[in-house]
Amino acid sequence: MLHPLPPVLEILASLSLPRPPQPEECTSRRNSYELTLSILVLIGIIVSYLPQHFRIIHKGSSDGLSPWFLLLGCLSTSWSFFNILILQWRSIRCCAITSAGRCLESTLSIAQLFVQSVLFTLIFALYLIYFPPHKKINPLVRKCRLFCLPSRSFTWAISLLFAKIIAGNVVVSTVITTILLASVHNSIERHSAWTLVWAGFLGIASVLLTMIQYIPQILETRFRKSVGALSIPMMLMQTPGAIMLTVSLALSPGANWSTWLPYAFAAVLQAVLLGMCLYYHFRTRRLGLTSFHTAETTPLLTVHGKQMHDSVGRDEERQERVKPEGRIGSPLVAHVAVPNTGMGSGS
Structure with a gap:
């Protein structure tokens, strides 16, 4: 005679042996137009970031990029990815019983934000690798020989601090999301209250960071009066691409305003930064200067x-x-x- 399991063991068993999704719960909601748009956006995201990576490597310098811009961008894209990962968790679970094509179709939005997060974080990695060596030193130590001051410059010190913050954010967000998603295995249609709170926090935080993300870079470019290591071809592709991405995410199953709204703000701010870079690019060419020339x-x-x-x-x-x-x-x-x-x- 089998004895019923204690409640605690029943919960653990349910987490380790989740109920598989049913075929009727995994119907695709995308038409051919939406699928084509999502694929084009994914390809566009990959292609648009390559000029920025190439420019930093080719020039051998990341001078002109704002560390605050990169920090906010890394956090915003990371949180947007975890937000849509939670909201479309059902689509991922449906991959266990659907074909590979149907699985790819239903998870394209997740792939878009994951690829964007990885490629933007790669910009920050290249920023650290190709940081101008002479700017790593405190100018007062170099010029006045005041060795009692910190040897690292302020910009290089906060850049290293931001690298630790970005790495810590990835670890913490992954752990929290994994724990919360484990509680929704047996309820494929409904998330727990804590899971929805976490997803809402990620979405709202991503919105707020995206609203101010481009402000530090706009100020940096305005102060320098030159483009620096920023890639104009990347922004030429990403500004209209942000509009397409917003539409694609808004049409995704399970997504809400907290997923696509950050990219609507990003499109406006990217347009402002692009206009500034085009102006300073032609200005420096007219004056016979290079794109790394600064006002001082x-x-x-x-x-x-x-x-x-x-x-x-x-x-x-x-x-x-x-x-x-x-x-x-x-x-x-x-x-x-x-x-x-x-x-x-x-x-």
Whole structure:
């Protein structure tokens, strides 16, 4: 005779052996137009990020990118992914009983946000790898030799801090989402209250971050008055692509306003940043400057009367500088060519 399991064991058994979804619960809601649009958006996301990756690697510098912009972007795209992962958890579970084509069709929106999150985080990784070496040092330590100050510059220090925040966010969000999704195995149609609260928090937080995400980069570009490492081709593709992504996400089964609204705000802010970059791009070309030129270009080193400027690929902009009164033994003393009079040379 079998004895009933205690309530605690029944709960654990239900979590480890979830009820499989039924075929009638896994009907697809996408038509051919929506499917084509979703596939094009996914391809567009991948293609649009490649110019930014290539530009940073090709130029060998990430100068001009705002770390605050990258932090907010990484957090926003990550939270948007976890938001839609929860809201479309049923579509993922249906992959156990549907064909591969039907599974891909129903999870395209999840794939879109996952790919976007990964590619944007890759920009931040390249930003750290190709961070200008001379900007890692505190300028006061370099110029005034005040070694009692922190050796790292403020921008490099917060960039390393942001890297830890982004990594911690991925770990914490994954753990919380996994625990909460484990409680909805036996209720494929309805999420628990805590799961919906978590999904709502992720969506609202993503909205708020997206609303301010481009503001630091807009300010950085305005201060520099140059494009820097930003890729104009990427923004030319992503600005209209953000509109298509918004429409695609709004038509996705199970998605609500918290999923697509961040990308509606992003489209407007991307358009503003794109307009600024186009203006400064043609402005610097007209003035004969490079895209890494800044409004306040400062020297890095002064060696034997030559001033090396803080620019990428601008060796031709080195200017001669002569110090009128130098001390004996100083490396800044101007080298003056003295004609050979023959005195003392024949002894």
